[in-house]
Amino acid sequence: MKLAAVAVLAVLAGCGANESGGRPRAGNAFARAYPVFMHARCMNCHPAGDAPLQGDLSLVHAQNVQRGPDGRGLFAMKCSACHQSENVEGLRMPPGNPNWHLPPADMPMVFERRSPRELAEQLRDPKRNGGKTLAEILRHVEEDGLVKGCWNPGDGRTKPPMSHADFAKAFREWVESGAPLPE
Ligand code: HEC
Numbered sequence: 732m733k734l735a736a737v738a739v740l741a742v743l744a745g746c747g748a749n750e751s752g753g754r755p756r757a758g759n760a761f762a763r764a765y766p767v768f769m770h771a772r773c774m775n776c777h778p779a780g781d782a783p784l785q786g787d788l789s790l791v792h793a794q795n796v797q798r799g800p801d802g803r804g805l806f807a808m809k810c811s812a813c814h815q816s817e818n819v820e821g822l823r824m825p826p827g828n829p830n831w832h833l834p835p836a837d838m839p840m841v842f843e844r845r846s847p848r849e850l851a852e853q854l855r856d857p858k859r860n861g862g863k864t865l866a867e868i869l870r871h872v873e874e875d876g877l878v879k880g881c882w883n884p885g886d887g888r889t890k891p892p893m894s895h896a897d898f899a900k901a902f903r904e905w906v907e908s909g910a911p912l913p914e
């Protein structure tokens with residue numbers, strides 16, 4: 732079903748309102764998804780600074796690895812020098828994906844230290860989200876390999892605090908109710 736059609740059905744079914752007089756409750760859907768964005772698996776690639784972060788403690792990446800203009804590293808320290816197309820087996824070995832990189836320097840898509848409201852605002856702003864529509868952001872959350880890979884993080888790393896299906900469902904609910912800002 733098309734996104735718009737689903738949204739209309741949701742409104743007709745009254746899903747966007749709560750008992751206390753039609754105030755949208757979809758801000759709550761964002762609040763449900765928020766802990767995943769803030770989890771180390773996601774935040775380590777969405778840092779405030781110009782270096783990726785590592786591990787469950789989100790320490791600054793070893794070997795002075797830097798974002799670089801295109802997010803793929805600087806000089807000899809290209810991400811692909813160590814991050815292969817799949818996870819390397821063994822404790823604290825580099826996780827892998829053929830497209831392993833950070834967002835580019837001119838569009839860093841920072842999650843670190845964003846409040847729920849700040850993050851929601853940023854995700855729906857094409858000037859800060861890579862020029863995407865909300866439907867495209869939703870598709871990214873549902874299908875992108877870097878996102879889904881966080882649920883296969885490699886030895887010694889925890890998974891985000893809910894299943895990918897539940898995360899995608901909460902995010903879809905937020906988008907389909909018009910992506911309201913949480914309190
Ligand atoms: C010299 C090798 C090397 C290079 C170059 C390198 N990495 Fe890493 N990276 C590693 C290793 C090893 C780990 C695992 C460290 C650990 O778990 O303690 C890692 C872990 C990470 C993690 C943490 C994953 C997680 O979920 O905790 C991120 C994010 C990351 N690298 C991003 C990058 C990016 C982006 C680049 C390029 C800009 C890059 N790395 C370049 C070796 C490298």
Ligand code: HEC
Nearest residue numbers: 768772773776831832833834840854860861871877878881
């Ligand atoms: C290996 C690094 C990496 C990991 C891990 C990662 N991302 Fe990203 N993410 C990126 C890059 C690079 C982009 C921008 C490139 C693109 O559009 O494909 C991006 C873009 C996004 C976007 C769309 C643009 C925006 O406004 O931020 C969303 C949403 C997103 N990521 C969510 C997540 C979530 C949720 C997780 C964890 C489940 C995650 N990412 C894990 C690298 C990563």
